[in-house]
Amino acid sequence: MKRRILSFTGAGIFLLAIWQVASMLLAKTLLPSPVTVFQAIPDLVQRDLVHHLGASLWRISLGMVLAVLLGFLLGLLIASLPRWKNFFDPLVYLTYPIPKMALLPIVMLLGGLGDLSKVIMIVLIVTPQVLVAVRDAIEEIPEHYYDVYRVIGASSWQRFGKITFPATLPAIFSTSRVSLGTAISILFFTENYGTEFGMGYFIMDAWMRMDYPAMYAAILILSLLGLVLFVALDLLAKGVMPWRKSA
Numbered sequence: 001m002k003r004r005i006l007s008f009t010g011a012g013i014f015l016l017a018i019w020q021v022a023s024m025l026l027a028k029t030l031l032p033s034p035v036t037v038f039q040a041i042p043d044l045v046q047r048d049l050v051h052h053l054g055a056s057l058w059r060i061s062l063g064m065v066l067a068v069l070l071g072f073l074l075g076l077l078i079a080s081l082p083r084w085k086n087f088f089d090p091l092v093y094l095t096y097p098i099p100k101m102a103l104l105p106i107v108m109l110l111g112g113l114g115d116l117s118k119v120i121m122i123v124l125i126v127t128p129q130v131l132v133a134v135r136d137a138i139e140e141i142p143e144h145y146y147d148v149y150r151v152i153g154a155s156s157w158q159r160f161g162k163i164t165f166p167a168t169l170p171a172i173f174s175t176s177r178v179s180l181g182t183a184i185s186i187l188f189f190t191e192n193y194g195t196e197f198g199m200g201y202f203i204m205d206a207w208m209r210m211d212y213p214a215m216y217a218a219i220l221i222l223s224l225l226g227l228v229l230f231v232a233l234d235l236l237a238k239g240v241m242p243w244r245k246s247a
Contacts, residue, residue, distance in 0.1 A: 032213045037220065040213035047214075048197075049221070055197040057225065059115055060187050063122025067183075068176060070123065071130025072168065078131070079138035092128060100125045104190060113194025121190050126179040130172065137171035138164060170244065173237040177230060184226050199225070 016034050023033040032040075041049075077084040104121060111117035141163060149159045191200025199222045206215035238244075 030212065032216060036213050037216045040217045041221075044214055044217055044221075049202065049218070052197050052199055052202040052218075053221065053225065055115075055195075056187060056191065056199040056222070059118045059191075059198070060122065060183055060229070062115075063119040063187075064126065064176065064180065064183055066119065067123045067126035067179070068130050068172060071127045071175075072134050072172060074127070075131045075134025075168070076138065076164070079135045092131065096128050101186070101189060104193070108194060117194070118187060118190040118198075121186050122183045125186055126183055129179050129182075130175050133171040133175040134168050137168045141167050166241075169237075169241050173233060173241070176233055180229055180233065181226065184222070188222070 019031075019034050023031045028036075074088065078088050079085070100121065103124065104117075107120050107124070108117045111120050145163050146159055149162065154162070187198070188200040188203070191198035192204050195201055199218060203215055203218045203222070206212070206218060
């Protein structure tokens with residue numbers, strides 16, 4: 001743990017050093033120094049930054065939870081029941097290449113301008129990734145694992161709890177880590193439409209007002225939010241998968 005903290009600290013210092021040098025070489029009005037940006041943060045807190053951050057955190061958390069649950073259930077059904085596989089597999093392959101962001105106007109028409117449309121966009125993009133990962137993880141489980149439990153008279157739920165569910169956990173967490181960055185990008189884009197709260201709205205509003213210290217500070221805070229969520233996923237993975245040395 002100490003080594004990891006030192007690694008994160010070293011990486012952070014390195015990035016700040018690059019930022020400082022770039023600020024000195026470029027126009028400081030366009031790229032303020034880290035010190036200038038950090039000094040702007042207390043003022044942002046008085047400008048409802050916490051409200052904006054809370055709105056984004058709620059949307060991304062709800063969207064990720066719903067996407068993981070839906071992706072897990074569909075992946076389980078597809079891998080376990082041939083009829084579901086024959087029905088859903090073609091749908092997944094046909095719809096996966098569709099640029100989901102192009103669906104935003106339709107989602108906003110049907111879901112409104114509030115939180116619902118933003119959560120739906122996260123679910124639409126993340127769910128297929130989780131679905132495919134869970135399906136593949138279940139299909140890779142050797143059949144003789146189930147045979148052993150059938151011999152001892154284990155029920156279907158016991159086989160699920162002892163074999164199927166644990167086998168899907170690494171795939172779920174690995175996919176969630178990758179999807180988290182995608183979800184934050186989606187949220188940033190969608191928060192520019194039909195809302196007055198959210199980090200995406202806050203950043204673009206600061207940009208249009210040419211308040212560059214506030215803009216960079218908000219970008220930094222949004223990045224830190226992503227880091228916190230990523231670390232939380234890491235800790236949760238270690239808690240639910242104690243058999244893995246590194247989750």
